[in-house]
Amino acid sequence: MFSWLRGSSKKEEIKLSVPEALEILHSSSDFLPVSIGDDENIFVMSYYKSLIDAQDLQEQFICSVKRARDDIKTLEDLKTYIPYEDVTITSDGKKVMDNLLEGYIAFQIYKEQKECALIKVLNIEGGFRTENDTENEFSVTGPKLGFVEDLDMNLYMLRKTFVTEKLSFKEVSLGNLSKSRIVIVYVEGITNEKHIENVTERINNIDFDVVFDGSLLDQLLSDNQNTPFPLFLGTERIDRAIQTLINGQLVIFTSGSPYAITGPSSLFDFFISPEDYYLPWIIGSFLRVTRFFAVAFSIFATSMYVAVLTFHYEMIPKDLLGPLVYSRANVPFPPVLEVLFLEITIELLREAGARLPTKIGQTLGIVGGIVIGQASVEASLTSSVLLIIVALAALASFTTPTSRMSNTIRLLRFPFIILAAFLGGLGIVIGIVFLLVHLMRLQSLTSPYLAPLYPFRSKDMWGFLFRPPYNFSTARPAYLRPLSKWRYNPKRGNKTKEIDKE
């Protein structure tokens, strides 16, 4: 009886009959066996009240059954009289249980009948939101539609936007306690089948109780769970998901989550914002390059401050010596502790700001930032130069378009600060080597994480460092091993130019 506790319920073959199954489900108060008509044992419907669309049930089903009451002798007759098409007749108790949980009703002609008919009367609306403005992945231009929590709605939106017969879905089920639906989306003819097989195999090998969100699935599927770097690019935006599909990546949806994860991704995917593609290529490239510099600054600025002030005083330019020494003159801590103090303050501000309701959060953030900063400089707990650096570094860490990557960057700063405190400039270089080796070892769905940079492919590299104009970005990135290389041919449209020349 307690086999489900042992977690092996997927593999065991439970042979249940329909009455036994219905008996097990009686324990929940929203499970109702209701009979249509006066006699309790005739025309028994069993369903979960919380899942059923009551109005549909009344109007369509019960009405038509009542009307044809005399004509329905067997379950087969039922099919002709009710306006539903998806009617299955089964005697497998397990299947009945599964389907009842999905919003079906089980109809028996008489109670204790060994067979029943399963009809879907699911209440689709209710509870889930229908719109998502994707505030987390904001862009000034471009569509702002995002995925919602309802899986079918997501698939509908995707199909409506990406109109092609090659778009294929593959549905699996995951979770030994709550069966969540996972849908793998790919484009036939572009996506390499190895990726699809890989993902399917991995999902089948996962044993987990409830998969709440796409990000949970992301962690369960990842090649290496011990890394702070995100191995799958997650997105709530439809256009972003479609872009990854075009390149030859997969998109994986989870029911109950608006967060779709895409893979295999490389490090540089996390610095691409869809807005780059909606702006002219010069501006897009400029913004992207700025982003790279901002990230480098964010990681290294504070550690360089610590290294220079603790070990390499000779490197300070003569005009800066005055302000630096004076601002540090009364600070009782060594530079490391000063930096850590400020960094932790900023982390506190961030966390606090995230938890508070918006109106209080904004004010507190500004007040906290300014007041605490100013006060700590005056109380000589930190130096003013450092305050500027830390604030700028914190700002710069938010330039990454994906929030998961900005969390990683927030974290990466700390080991560098500590290494700089112990070995100065050399410590920073050691940290860089360590980081490089770690990144090189990472793989996202067996495709290397530093893809166009480490197994070096110059053609793909241009596409990631800058945003090339549309006549140059015709090929798909090779590290994804797509089945079809060319996206479009820019030369075909050139004939129109000759007509204009008069």
Added chain:
Amino acid sequence: MKKRSLLVLLMFSIPFLSSCSSFVIDDVLVVQGIGLDYTKDGKIRGTALFPLFRESTTEEPSTISVTTDNTYNILQKINEKSALRLVEGQTRILLFGKAYAKHNIEEIIHSFSRSPSLGRRVHVAVVDGKAETMLQAVTKKDVKESLYITDLIEQNIHTENLPYTNLHVFFSNYYGKGRDVFLPYLGGEKNEIKLKGLAIFDKERLVTTLNMKETFLFKLIRSGSKNGLYHTFIKAEGKKGAVVLRNLYARQSMTYSKKNNSIKVDVHINGLLKEYPAWVNAKDRKQVHDIESQIKDELTKNGNRIVQDMQKLQVDPIGFEDFARSKTRHFDWKEFHNRYPDMDIKVNIDVKLTQTGIGE
């Protein structure tokens, strides 16, 4: 896996032990100038100039002086007088008092050339008098800046009245067999700091000095230049007046002839007549030519005089020896050195005035 994580952990815990060699900048005394003097009773007096940041971001330069027997423990002795640890990494100026320069600068050169914490853009200079008084004069200036002397020298180098010199050039000249050391020569009275010219050394001893006009010529003869002012007198139509020549671009070339034992230096100056007496008519080509040739003669005469002085003193800051070496196979230093005082070295300076200012 366990072994690997153990080793990684080990790596991260080891650096905890290395924080002993840190120089946190507000816990150290950053020396920005060092001065060395030779006292009458044969001892060395060393002075260190450093900024204090007591009240605000503007610094207050101050000095500490000690007397020792030996150049090598000057910094150590100064450390004994200081509350904060002394570090010499940011030293920008090294001053030798005249007595010290005349005595022997070998020790300090030896010490500095092997020190890893000094940069090579340190300026070195000789003071007519005591280095200590000069460094103290820095502290008494109205504009509080401990890098006063460094800025003074650098600024003069940029306006190119002074040849480019820093610690690297100094070492090159000192260690190089074909050259001799020359350094800026500072002086001043009553807390005034002035650039007086150039000090010429013979290996490690000061032998002579040049004034600013001679320095300009020295620079031209040595390597040409791109800037600089020269002031002289001209005579025309019985009247005497002063002109100031501004050098826009000067090219220098040397030729060496071993047989004739001669070196010829040709300097060609493209100049701007910055100032000239009001009675000169700049539009008149003949007058301008006349001025040109007068300036030319004066410059050539003075240039030759400088070179002959160097030859007499057997010093070679201009680098004739090195030039001869580059033109000879199997060069013999001793042989050239013996020939040097009698060599026929001629300087020929040619002036071309291209502009005369915006007004007439």
Added chain:
Amino acid sequence: MSKLVDEKFQVSPFLVFFLIHGFQIGVGILAFQRLVAKYAEQDSWISLCLASFAIHIVIWFCYKMLSEEQPDIIAVHQFLFGKWLSKLLDFAFLVYIFLICLTIFRTYIEVLQLWMFPLLPTWVLSLVIIAITYYILTSGFRIVAGIAFFSVILPFFLWVMLIFPLQFANYRNLLPVWDHSVQDILMASKVFMFEFSGFEPLLIFYPFIKKAHKSQKFAHGANALSFFTYLIILLVSLVYFNKDELQHTIYPTLSMAKIIEIPFIQRFEYIVISLWFLVIIPGISISTWCCARLCKRSFSLRPSRFLPFLFACLFAGALFFDTRYEINSLGKYSSFVGLFLFILYIPLLSILTMIKRKWHRMKKKQKEA
């Protein structure tokens, strides 16, 4: 004949360029000017050309020797000398590569102790470098090649910094040309030969390269780039320092870095020395990887057991060679062995292999006939 190494561990031939070049540029480039200028002074660049050309020939010999049947030097030894003698020769090769590793390791630690952290004990830095090398090695050959790649690419901006010493250049230092005897120039070439000694690992990692025979052009390219690098730095040093000053400077490259000054960073040599860690890491990791691989192939020792022992030797060696004099003699000894290896041993092996192969082929033809 089955492949020696599985394809998923192999790297593309393009990376041979970085593997060889990364190993050739190590600590030698910091101090070589003084050693060569002692003999050839302003004609050192001629010695450099000669040495580089000689190394090109040796690399050509290497590629002739290595092939599908004998993809690395252990196989060549076995092919020529039989089982037991080849083990002895493999061991000698292992010791040589270990010596190179130790030289790079100790010299870099010495540079750090001299220029940046005088009070830092040797063992701290040794442990740090060993820990990182261990992490790299346990990740496999692909990561070793990747580190070589990054260590060539990332410090590339340092080339721009050479403009600053040129401000003080005295081009007359290079004249007169060819003022020294041939013997002097050859003595200087001898020093250079050791600086270019980065290609021996090629004999061991050859089976890890995809389409290895196509990588020959990359190997020659790497050598050419090393030649170019040394040439530029040598020329700049010669015009920046005059030859007497050069004899007084132990690390001319770093002393040149002292003159670099950009608006907000005063003393650039600290950045150069810190970045140099990135430059020597491929040297140390490739050589330790080679030692581990030699052990595995020749003596069938599993690397996971052998590596801790190897690192312990490295650590002990670093502590053992303590003074300047000892480190110097370590370098001299390695260079002597290295010279013998290049000029005699590798060409000899190559010629013997070619002869034996021809003999085998003739025998086969005889059998068929």
